[in-house]
Amino acid sequence: MSNTPETPTPLSRRTLLGRTAAAGLLATPVVGLLGACATSGSDEGSNTKAEEGTKSATNPLGAAEDAPLEVVIFNGGYGEKYATDVHEPLYKKAFPKAEIKHQSTQAVSTVLQPRFASGNPPEFVNNSGEKLIDFGSLVADGQLMDLTELWDAPSVDDPGKKVRDTVVPGTVEAGSFNGKPYVLYYVSTVFGVWYSGKLFKENGWAPAKDWSEFTALLDKIKAKGITPYGYAGANAAYYQWNVILTHAAKIGGTDVLKNIDNLEDGAWQQDAVKQAAQAWAEIGAKYVDKSFEGLKHTDVQLRQNQYKLAFYPSGDWLEGEQKKDTPAGFDYQLMPVPSLSGSDKLPGTAVRATAGEGYFVSAKSKNPRGGLEYMRQMLSVAGAKGFTEVVKAPTVVTAGSQGFAFPPGVASSQAALAAAGKDVFNLYFDGWYKELDTEARTATNELMFGRIKADAFVERIQKRADAIKKDSSVAKFTR
Amino acid sequence: MRHGKYPFVIGFLFAPVTLYVVFVIAPYAQAFQISMTNWRGLSAPQWVGFDNYRRLLDDGRFWQAVQHHGVLLLALPLITIAIALFFAFLLNVGGRSVGGQRQGVRGAKFYRVVFFFPQVLAVAIIAVLFQMVYRPNESGLINGVLMKIGLDPVLFLIRPNLALWSIIAVLVWQAVGFYVVLFSAGMASIPGEIYEAAEMDGASKVMLFFRVTLPLLWDTLQVAWVYLGIAAFDAFAIVAVLSVDSGGPDGATTVLAVEIYRNAFVYSKYGYASAMGVALFFLTLTFAALTLRLTKRESVEY
Numbered sequence: 001m002s003n004t005p006e007t008p009t010p011l012s013r014r015t016l017l018g019r020t021a022a023a024g025l026l027a028t029p030v031v032g033l034l035g036a037c038a039t040s041g042s043d044e045g046s047n048t049k050a051e052e053g054t055k056s057a058t059n060p061l062g063a064a065e066d067a068p069l070e071v072v073i074f075n076g077g078y079g080e081k082y083a084t085d086v087h088e089p090l091y092k093k094a095f096p097k098a099e100i101k102h103q104s105t106q107a108v109s110t111v112l113q114p115r116f117a118s119g120n121p122p123e124f125v126n127n128s129g130e131k132l133i134d135f136g137s138l139v140a141d142g143q144l145m146d147l148t149e150l151w152d153a154p155s156v157d158d159p160g161k162k163v164r165d166t167v168v169p170g171t172v173e174a175g176s177f178n179g180k181p182y183v184l185y186y187v188s189t190v191f192g193v194w195y196s197g198k199l200f201k202e203n204g205w206a207p208a209k210d211w212s213e214f215t216a217l218l219d220k221i222k223a224k225g226i227t228p229y230g231y232a233g234a235n236a237a238y239y240q241w242n243v244i245l246t247h248a249a250k251i252g253g254t255d256v257l258k259n260i261d262n263l264e265d266g267a268w269q270q271d272a273v274k275q276a277a278q279a280w281a282e283i284g285a286k287y288v289d290k291s292f293e294g295l296k297h298t299d300v301q302l303r304q305n306q307y308k309l310a311f312y313p314s315g316d317w318l319e320g321e322q323k324k325d326t327p328a329g330f331d332y333q334l335m336p337v338p339s340l341s342g343s344d345k346l347p348g349t350a351v352r353a354t355a356g357e358g359y360f361v362s363a364k365s366k367n368p369r370g371g372l373e374y375m376r377q378m379l380s381v382a383g384a385k386g387f388t389e390v391v392k393a394p395t396v397v398t399a400g401s402q403g404f405a406f407p408p409g410v411a412s413s414q415a416a417l418a419a420a421g422k423d424v425f426n427l428y429f430d431g432w433y434k435e436l437d438t439e440a441r442t443a444t445n446e447l448m449f450g451r452i453k454a455d456a457f458v459e460r461i462q463k464r465a466d467a468i469k470k471d472s473s474v475a476k477f478t479r
Numbered sequence: 480m481r482h483g484k485y486p487f488v489i490g491f492l493f494a495p496v497t498l499y500v501v502f503v504i505a506p507y508a509q510a511f512q513i514s515m516t517n518w519r520g521l522s523a524p525q526w527v528g529f530d531n532y533r534r535l536l537d538d539g540r541f542w543q544a545v546q547h548h549g550v551l552l553l554a555l556p557l558i559t560i561a562i563a564l565f566f567a568f569l570l571n572v573g574g575r576s577v578g579g580q581r582q583g584v585r586g587a588k589f590y591r592v593v594f595f596f597p598q599v600l601a602v603a604i605i606a607v608l609f610q611m612v613y614r615p616n617e618s619g620l621i622n623g624v625l626m627k628i629g630l631d632p633v634l635f636l637i638r639p640n641l642a643l644w645s646i647i648a649v650l651v652w653q654a655v656g657f658y659v660v661l662f663s664a665g666m667a668s669i670p671g672e673i674y675e676a677a678e679m680d681g682a683s684k685v686m687l688f689f690r691v692t693l694p695l696l697w698d699t700l701q702v703a704w705v706y707l708g709i710a711a712f713d714a715f716a717i718v719a720v721l722s723v724d725s726g727g728p729d730g731a732t733t734v735l736a737v738e739i740y741r742n743a744f745v746y747s748k749y750g751y752a753s754a755m756g757v758a759l760f761f762l763t764l765t766f767a768a769l770t771l772r773l774t775k776r777e778s779v780e781y
Binding site: 109 | 636748
């Protein structure tokens with residue numbers, strides 16, 4: 001019935017209906033049949049056979065040459081131009097007979113959730129933005145194509161090199177769930193605290209390396225009548241928990257984050273997390289404007305562009321996102337989260353960096369191998385270069401951004417990444433457990449705006465982490 | 480006439496009943512079914528019995544939302560009806576009497592249109608509008624003025640004690656116009672002679688309102704109460720768009736619909752969200768049943 005091997009559906013629609021009827025919960029069979037419509041799709045829809053072509057040197061993944069390919073792009077910070085102008089033509093060049101159906105959306109789950117439920121998902125999806133479909137659920141329900149074959153396939157530019165060897169280390173892991181790669185994270189992303197090079201130069205301020213320098217600098221900024229530090233509480237509190245956890249990793253080493261991701265007992269109550277929370281709660285009390293809790297990220301970012309706010313935590317998509325509002329000469333610069341004390345496990349240059357912006361191939365689509373091939377084309381040097389030229393952001397393809405003159409902000413984040421050397425880390429729990437992300441956001445606002453202390457902060461998130469660990473309906477992941 | 484009566488009736492009922500079953504009854508039944516599963520919205524669900532309901536009992540956010548519905552259920556109808564009655568009274572019988580006929584205050588027709596404006600706006604627009612009104616810094620409508628005259632800004636949507644009331648104020652603002660019109664229609668049907676007679680007996684405007692208008696408007700008031708009660712179980716759009724951290728700070732403004740949305744479309748826990756939906760269904764049903772009973776008793780008294 002189903003041609004996909006990894007469908008964890010021990011309960012078929014028929015047995016479900018049988019049990020429903022047996023339980024006598026639905027009065028009439030007619031209602032029962034109607035009731036099954038919305039939830040039943042996947043076993044029915046996937047009995048169409050997936051298209052497959054013959055494997056060859058130019059087509060190592062065996063994509064069907066004439067099968068149509070549907071591409072859905074999240075039309076957010078990166079737009080959709082990179083897909084229509086770069087990646088899709090590349091695929092078309094490789095397979096002239098294939099027809100590409102391009103679609104873009106700002107609400108991925110609204111558009112695609114019914115398609116998955118009815119068993120007719122598009123081949124290739126850029127799952128991103130506020131309304132992305134939970135990756136953990138997609139993996140748990142066997143909706144995603146295993147990308148192992150893609151990573152082991154020869155690369156477009158050098159058949160002697162596997163695709164996995166053309167990307168920055170950590171890319172495959174970033175999109176892996178329980179050790180299996182399912183998601184391609186394409187854009188190289190570095191996180192830190194951003195400031196205006198111009199504002200700092202004019203005032204003779206230098207970015208801080210350790211905590212005493214940092215607070216001294218914040219005092220100086222405050223004296224100047226500028227809000228020293230801030231983030232948007234209304235919808236972007238995760239920018240701040242990211243800073244707190246990055247700080248915790250610097251204090252206690254990268255295992256701190258690994259324990260959190262793996263839902264280890266007491267992971268949030270580790271000393272490093274508590275110390276970081278305490279340090280940032282003080283920043284919140286002294287240097288953050290109380291009104292920021294009610295503002296959206298666009299409002300707060302605009303205030304920074306107006307030189308009313310000095311430091312703002314974010315990833316390096318910030319510069320591109322603010323392009324329209326940034327005054328000339330603003331000069332975005334990244335400062336790594338300052339170290340707390342000399343006894344920190346990681347040096348002050350350490351940064352959180354990851355591959356961001358997720359793409360996947362639907363396992364139950366009609367032409368999944370075409371989706372894999374599309375990814376292989378994206379990961380070619382031409383695909384990566386084209387992307388970088390259009391959106392001014394570096395990709396995970398190592399050769400893709402060589403020789404490209406990035407704008408000042410991305411240049412500074414790339415420099416910070418280089419300076420960090422091997423002290424680069426990442427965290428995953430927010431992608432795996434959306435509920436934990438929500439709880440961390442809420443708790444972060446409570447902490448930073450002075451309603452709770454560090455102890456209560458770690459305790460309440462730990463409580464939610466424990467609840468998720470016990471919840472059998474949530475698929476678990478480890479790294 | 481008896482011959483062919485049933486085919487005739489069935490012929491007329493078939494289309495609407497089918498539509499009703501497919502688009503109303505079936506989704507309700509389906510919500511009950513999904514609430515017994517751990518469906519994630521993607522592939523076939525697994526049966527979990529009453530697990531979702533058991534989980535509801537320990538879900539602090541769920542109870543917080545229920546509590547907020549309690550507050551809304553009291554505050555929203557009371558405040559809205561009080562304000563709407565006051566305005567409707569002024570618009571219809573609050574002015575001087577001309578030729579023995581009570582008139583509204585000057586410009587009553589103009590005000591009636593103005594009061595109705597919020598009803599014409601889409602809910603999402605109202606929410607965005609009030610984001611500007613409540614904005615916590617110098618660019619907010621209220622706080623901009625406060626800060627100009629040297630006062631501290633009021634953190635409307637941020638202070639946990641104030642946030643829910645700020646939301647209620649928007650709901651009231653939006654609803655009042657409709658009920659002014661509803662009550663105006665009710666007042667128009669009260670015979671002018673009664674007012675005239677009362678006035679001749681020397682009744683003041685306050686007396687007129689409490690002794691004449693209010694008792695004769697009782698039926699309309701009950702309708703308003705039911706409508707507003709049902710509105711109090713919704714409030715989704717305003718909370719979702721207006722509140723901080725959707726339903727925050729820390730759940731201080733959350734309502735069931737927001738929690739259902741979050742569980743279904745953010746956490747992909749459609750089963751659990753459906754269980755909340757079923758709970759909301761029973762809450763609304765209980766409210767409706769209670770109100771109908773009370774209404775019945777009242778009309779018997781009349």
